[in-house]
Amino acid sequence: MIEANELKTTTTDPAVAAMTCVETDALFAGLERALDNGRGFVFVTDAGGRLKGFASLAAMRQAFLKGGHLTSQTLGDVAEPWGSSSVLLGVEPVLNGEGRLIGIDEDVPQPFLPVSEPDLTHREMRYAFDAFLSTWISSTGDYIRRFEQDFADKVGMAHGVATSNGTVSLHLAMATLGIGEGDEVIVPDLTFAASINTVMHVGARPVLVDVDRDTWCMSAEAVERAITPRTRAIMPVHVFGRPAEMTEIAELAKARGLYIIEDCAEAHGAKYDGQPIGSFSDISSFSFFANKIITTGEGGICLTNDADIAARMRMLRDHGMRPERRYWHEEPGFNFRMTNMQAAIGCAQVERMDELLAMRADVNARYVKALSGIPGVSFPPAMDQRVEPVTWFSCAQVPEDKRAELIAACKAVNIDLRPFFHGLSSMPAYRKFARKCPNSAWLSRTGVNLPTSRRVDDAMVARIAGVFESVLGRNS
Incomplete structure (x- = not known):
């Protein structure tokens, strides 16, 4: 069975190769690569590396449902031209003078970034x-x-x-x-x-x-x-x-x-x-x-x-x-x-568990580097040497009176930021069991969960840091 990373490409740049298929590739080749790159689409080129367009997971799924995999249908048949329909894919192709795909530019409008999404390959x-x-x-x-x-x-x-x-x-x-x-x-x-x-x-x-x-x-x-x-x-x-x-x-x-x-x-x-x-x-x-x-x-x-x-x-x-x-x-x-x-x-x-844990730890390290020093932002206290925590969501604490504004500012630029759980003692369903829990209440009022997925790279963290600075002030 051919592994996904053995598919044909027209470039030696690993980042571009992970997002590229040739127009003669089969539907399943595109589906697997679009899953593996985490972007939900692939660039489609001709045999010489010239950009023909892109194939989204949605388009490939539709072709599959209609039986396209049973015919000679290829990615070239489902590819859409690069243009208005691709505006929120989060990247822009970089082409040379001959129209060959040589790079990707991520300094463009980004699609909605949820606080979490399943990592499926x-x-x-x-x-x-x-x-x-x-x-x-x-x-x-x-x-x-x-x-x-x-x-x-x-x-x-x-x-x-x-x-x-x-x-x-x-x-x-x-x-x-x-x-x-x-x-x-x-x-x-x-x-x-x-x-x-x-x-x-x-x-x-x-x-x-x-x-x-x-x-x-x-x-x-x-x-x-x-x-x-x-x-x-x-x-x-x-x-x-x-x-x-x-x-x-x-x-x-x-x-x-x-x-x-x-x-x-x-x-x-x-x-x-x-x-x-x-x-x-x-x-x-x-x-x-x-x-x-x-x-x-x-x-x-x-x-x-x-x-x-x-x-x-x-x-x-x-x-x-x-x-x-x-x-x-x-x-x-x-x-x-x-x-x-x-x-x-x-x-x-x-x-893939070790890979998934490493990805989340890497995302968390990016946040700590980019957001530390922004007024009012703190990260979970370091734990004892006896403890080896993992990153589920990257977490931070922010000023209580600024949290709602911060969540709204992130939402305005298509970034999902979530508050911590409410303390159980604060909710009507558990009123008869409620106790004074000041630490839980404090964390509930100040905690935020940051988007934690492989889509969170340095460029995305910089965008999020910019939102934090716009609400809380700049790094010292």
Whole structure:
């Protein structure tokens, strides 16, 4: 099978080659290259390198849907002339006197930049297509088993149980451990609502604790103060890729006879004391939503080292049906299953995990370099040497009274900037569980998530820095 980077090109410039196909190339060649370059289109040249136009993913998809891949249709047949329709592709072709494509200019109007977008390549497309061709498109298939084991291996856990999303993986974890009416689960105040919602959905009572001002996560000290005779479990959330102090929390849980359910939705690949996040718990939960470090579109997984817990999770995930006795239900379960097609995408993402983490770390480093020194902008405090955080979203804090203006100014130039989560104690849905959480409230009022994807290069960061300076003042 030809790899995407082996396609024909008419240039030796790697940046241009990654965005270029020849007009005689097949539709699938263009689709793969447009995915791999992350731009959603390819330049189309003739055999001599002269620009003929461009082929967008949208145009290639339409041609594919109409069966163009079954005929002699090529990229030259779907290419559009470079002109008004290409104004928001974010680049301008640089041509020599003979019309040959020799470079790209990015100092042009840019398309909308979301705060996050899935990073998908020809590998994900091929695996998903292979799962489709296998006809195993539901919740059974080779990719499910492979994805569960590959991801468990990445985290150093023995068993993986894939689920339809990250929220239900938390629900499944608590149901498996028998957590319910009369039980308490300790949850940080600064987290996405799924963490607390699932506690409520199993009938347990969430006990909110403030986060640490430096780590942004719950501390072992705060957890210990919150423990009561009804406490059954602790739910650390590694918010924005920053690990909680898991060695200490695990020791505390063991001493008190409590379960740990790690919410690792935002921290794929992070470590504490050299140990992967997600490996400190009775059950850990990961999300694979489209904005996560690894994605399956929707999807989640529970990891455990306990074979009995894994077996029970599998049974509950599949309607409470005994795997060795089909249609025999010993207790009411759930339909929390992932599909084989989602898992196929996940397998490709796991193979690319180091690349995806490196890209996000690189984007974050660009932001730190460009935005540090702008009045009122600060980045997350450096963590202890024992901690290896990862970048989910690049995060910063800005003056509370300027945040709305900053978000609006970014929106005006097609850049998506998002505020942090609201603290759980501040919202009506959780009023009866609310506690004073000043650190969570402060972070909620001042935090912003910056666009974090491979489209964020030096030129884009410079544009974003210009917006920040227009609102907050110039670098000192």
